[in-house]
Amino acid sequence: MTDERIQRVTMPKWGLSMKTGKITEWIVSEGDAISPGDDLAEIDTDKIAGTLESTWDGVLRRFVAEVGADAPVGGTIAVVAPAEVPDAEIDAVVEQARAELASGAVEEVAGPVPGTADVHGRSITYSSLGERPETVLLVHGYGGDGNSWLFVQEPLSAEHTVYTVDLPGHGTSTKDVGDGSLDGLADTVLGFLDVQGIERAHLVGHSLGGAIATAVAAKAPERAASLTLVAPAGFGARVNAEYLRGFASATSRRELKPHLTALFADPTQATRQLADDLMKYKRLDGVDRALDTLLGLLLDGDAQGIDAAPLLERVTAPLAVVWGREDKVLPVANAEALAGRVEVRYVDGAGHMPHMEKPNDVVAAVRDAAKGA
């Protein structure tokens, strides 16, 4: 029997369509001690490049997947075990894992399960991952969709049932955003919880989704087990109106791509692939109008159009706030508006997308808020 202390590091499944990934760099070396949150490897997929963060504790004893080689989702790419486990046992596991990779006999990993819900007569798409008693609901921002949580959904699913939802006007949900009011969007999210039979959820919102999650928690405090806000809209006045308008009006990859650098601390994250994927979304019928309508919610002249502070006052659930220090869309100075209410978790090396750039900080915030519940 294999020593139970030997753990396999597997290729993660980032998004529904990911089937394989390629390790472009091992950040750690064989023999390094690792613990949860450590960056282990850079991984490239046909859609996105990301950093695999550790959920493992021990010594990285051996790499299984070589740099540059494709490995299937779920395939063993490295082996972790305490230092005292004998090399022979490790070798046996590595040999078996290599044989699995070579033969393709890798068990299919259950990725997020997509679904469609009818909320107040409108089609809302979502995904869920994990089966645990407590639920986390991830609400994306303006122009995003449920996929933007791909680095967060998987780690959170170890302890929670984790839902992502596509807001109206986004992803594959209806492109009808109604009057585009914050209240209307919050009603849609509440309606979604109703339809799914979720009585209570740990609400997590990014940017516009942060304002919406706040509004949901204010409208129905009994439904919010905790609230985690990631670079939320609605606090402070500052906003990069030029980015928002540029994003909304861009009709080509060429027009869009320069705006996307505003999203990240590291501008190279604004890849051609990201621009292509966003253009694919923007070209769907009805998206133009939806984005225009929501722009009216987000902006009041060149300032923020939403004031979520009064809503937050009505929120009783445990609260966490995460903000990238280099946020160029909703500047981190906006966090001052939350001073006194909560200790904001500032993330170095992250821009407006900490859940993509530094996902473990977001995961930790959600877990801490949930524990406070």
Add this chain to the structure above:
Amino acid sequence: MTGTLPTQATGELSAESLLDAYRTMRTIRMFEERVHDEFATGEIPGFVHLYAGEEASATGVCSHLDDRDAIASTHRGHGHCIAKGVDVKAMMAEIYGKRTGSCQGKGGSMHIADLSKGMLGANGIVGGGPPLICGTALAAKQQGTGGVGVAFFGDGASNQGTTLESLNLASVWNLPAIFVAENNGYAEATASTWSVASDNIADRAAGFGMPGVIVDGFDFFAVHEAAGEAITRAREGGGPTLIEVKFTRYFGHFEGDQQTYRADEVANARENLDCLKRFRERVTGGGEVTDEALDTVDSEVAALIDAAVAEAKDAPKPSQADLETDVYVSY
């Protein structure tokens, strides 16, 4: 062809309708004769094909049409344009290649069009129009407007595959389409008696399962009646008709054509068959319209043509800025 006046009555046409028809024919005639004269001065660019002598055809058919209906024309298209209501001054400016022309000087004599009037254009391609008219008739049928499509084409185009294919398609799809074969005796310099293998173009209708009618093209009333029947049938879902209109063109194939291929049949036609003369005799003889009223139309038309030529000569030409515009709606 017959030189005798028809014996039947002028039908249900009111005096106003008769005057309108006369005005249209007279406008076409004066327009063409004036273009003939002006072309000789060298001021009109390119080449023009004149419709004089054939006025009863365009007028007799188009007097049944309205905005629901579309027509396609030929290289000899001025008459069809006028009869379908295209602005005469804009037409003249177009022929002069001016910015104020129907097509801003980009089309010229062979491509005058006004889609807002259902005039799909004179057409430089012999046989270019009939397929298009299958389409306009299809559109009218699908939209349920009760509209019809009318393809005017010549004896030359009657031998083109596009025309024959269109006759077949119109019949197969049971389209509200009317095919008006204007047989003026010559396709360019080749006699239709030689180039058309059947005795009559209208005989070909039988091969496509539709009625074929031969009409004296110098007789407005004959054309009007035949067209009226065909158009009514088409509007009511009865399908297409082929009407062959026979007459003589008064000028050459194009201006400058020495016409050595034909004897002087024009003098006889002008003297004895002319549609305007016969129309005048007929309506004044029956007392529906007075000579004075017709004379008034003549002088009004003359003034219009004078003004059209003067304005066309004065109008600006297109500029460099116009060269590359209007190729696409967006590009």
Add this chain to the structure above:
Amino acid sequence: MAREISYREALNETLRQEMERDQSVIVMGEDNSGGAGSPAGEQDAWGGVLGVTKGLYHQFPGRVLDTPISESAFVGAAIGAATRGQRPVAELMFIDFMGVCFDQIFNQAAKFRYMFGGKAVTPVVIRTMYGAGLRAAAQHSQSLYPLFTSIPGLKVAMPSNPYEAKGLLTQAIRDDDPVIFCEHKALYDSIGEVPEESYTIPFGEANIVREGDDVTIVALGRMVSVASEAADQLASSGVQADVLDPRTTSPLDTDTILESVENTGRLVVVDEATPRCNVATDISALVAKEAFGSLRAPIEMVTAPHTPVPFSDALEDMYIPDAQRVINAAKSVVEWER
């Protein structure tokens, strides 16, 4: 999300969605339903010779029209109907058949807007099948899109996969200009991700299929997948190719091509058309003129030979540009020294 369907299914879905969306969209062509007039057979027996229009006949009564084999008449009818408020999609079964209806396309549809002083709107789409590979021989296999590309007034789209097929056909149908929509017959069964919702891909914007700094490979239609295969193999030998799919040859996204060549300094154009006056020569001339200073090697063109398309599989396989030829061309420009 992540739904995969074929090129054929993508085209069929597009027609269905656009017909649902807009009453003026009509479909016509030879056997577009199939079985018309047969006393005993089934109507919608074929749904087009390759099944692209299958199923539309019964869903849209009166809006899917079978035609006689009479391309001049029905292509012309589509054009005429377009001038009167319909949005017809005519199917010219094989692009080779343009020979019997070309007048209606290039003298009529293409010229109306200019010739009539900007007052005509002719929103017609002519879907047509092109390309070699099915042993269909010289009159059913040609890549004649360069002829249409050269004509002012026409737009020419060449979808390279199912996603492109749906977005470009949606745009073609909604576009107010005449569009020649070129479908490669060997792509109908190709599979790819296609959103269920309607979307448009604007004309004149090249798709950057993959990024690389060593050589620009511009490929058209079916040749995009050939170029991608070549680029994969080139990458394993250390050559990174920028692969561009222009999507439409008219309008042509010259900016993206020039920007890429300014970065790589090397150009290979892959065009299934015969080599004289094709899109490869057009793009090569553009680059030679506009990016001469960036070029670090002569331009390579990978095309069919100057022959009709042969029948025998032995010959046809040699005729069609393949990945190895693209690799050879790319290596020759990368390794080129004066």
